[in-house]
Amino acid sequence: xxxxxxxxxxxxxxxxxxxxxxxxxxxxxxxxxxxxxxxxxxxxxxxxxxxxxxxxxxxxxxxxxxxxxxxxxxxxxxxxxxxxxxxxxxxxxxxxx
Amino acid sequence: xxxxxxxxxxxxxxxxxxxxxxxxxxxxxxxxxxxxxxxxxxxxxxxxxxxxxxxxxxxxxxxxxxxxxxxxxxxxxxxxxxxxxxxxxxxxxxxxxxxxxxxxxxxxxxxxxxxxxxxxxxxxxxxxxxxxxxxxxxxxxxxxxxxxxxxxxxxxxxxxxxxxxxxxxxxxxxxxxxxxxxxxxxxxxxxxxxxxxxxxxxxxxxxxxxxxx
Numbered sequence: 373x374x375x376x377x378x379x380x381x382x383x384x385x386x387x388x389x390x391x392x393x394x395x396x397x398x399x400x401x402x403x404x405x406x407x408x409x410x411x412x413x414x415x416x417x418x419x420x421x422x423x424x425x426x427x428x429x430x431x432x433x434x435x436x437x438x439x440x441x442x443x444x445x446x447x448x449x450x451x452x453x454x455x456x457x458x459x460x461x462x463x464x465x466x467x468x469x
Numbered sequence: 470x471x472x473x474x475x476x477x478x479x480x481x482x483x484x485x486x487x488x489x490x491x492x493x494x495x496x497x498x499x500x501x502x503x504x505x506x507x508x509x510x511x512x513x514x515x516x517x518x519x520x521x522x523x524x525x526x527x528x529x530x531x532x533x534x535x536x537x538x539x540x541x542x543x544x545x546x547x548x549x550x551x552x553x554x555x556x557x558x559x560x561x562x563x564x565x566x567x568x569x570x571x572x573x574x575x576x577x578x579x580x581x582x583x584x585x586x587x588x589x590x591x592x593x594x595x596x597x598x599x600x601x602x603x604x605x606x607x608x609x610x611x612x613x614x615x616x617x618x619x620x621x622x623x624x625x626x627x628x629x630x631x632x633x634x635x636x637x638x639x640x641x642x643x644x645x646x647x648x649x650x651x652x653x654x655x656x657x658x659x660x661x662x663x664x665x666x667x668x669x670x671x672x673x674x675x676x677x678x679x680x681x682x
Contacts, residue, residue, distance in 0.1 A: 376554040384547040398681040413673045424662040433492040441499035452510040456517040
């Protein structure tokens with residue numbers, strides 16, 4: 373049991389360290405910008421899934437469902453944001469008589 | 470307890486029953502991820518429409534409360550996992566104590582979010598509508614931000630309230646669980662951590678991205 377508790381303490385410490393890194397990316401290193409915050413947040417999600425939800429110890433079915441969720445989200449967010457992020461807005465002039 | 474006693478009749482073994490329960494929960498969580506996906510997509514759309522005004526709205530949020538709440542949820546995921554380890558090693562008393570701590574941390578999140586932060590936001594006139602407090606060119610984008618903020622946090626809070634009910638149920642049913650048979654504790658733990666994960670996405674979208682710009 374001690375080994376499990378030690379592992380959980382390590383995971384929790386890593387999560388709090390990543391939270392500190394997220395704050396650092398926001399305030400202390402403006403050069404990292406929004407990309408830095410997004411990368412740290414995605415890492416935190418991954419660490420929580422593996423460290424607290426024990427994804428690494430699950431079987432093929434669970435991995436299939438987790439991968440399906442990730443794939444659906446990538447399709448939803450990727451294709452969904454393609455339009456606003458690639459659209460160019462041109463100024464138009466309305467001439468009213 | 471023999472293997473035949475440790476599983477329901479429709480499963481070939483206790484191991485198969487446990488596998489079905491865990492897989493079923495992960496499938497449910499996959500649908501939940503898709504449930505929250507469009508909310509995150511709406512953030513991308515709304516921010517892209519007017520980034521500076523949207524970020525101006527974000528800078529009106531209470532960062533310290535958001536940060537404290539993130540710490541509370543991270544700690545609650547940790548304490549729940551310790552509780553799960555306790556029952557896996559046969560300590561029912563340890564499980565109850567750690568799950569009670571996880572429940573209290575979750576309840577503290579709800580109290581801070583809706584009892585303090587929302588009350589402050591509403592008092593400052595940050596609810597979108599004719600009485601919205603932010604004026605000038607950022608008004609429209611900031612209203613979009615606070616529409617996302619109130620909807621996203623309300624939906625997350627609703628999930629957390631359901632999670633609190635489930636954790637309380639596990640605590641009150643503690644007598645049923647043993648080292649060999651505790652799948653419900655594991656299944657509720659997956660849901661509990663998933664709520665944490667949703668907040669780990671909401672937290673930067675609400676409090677940090679606007680300040681990082």
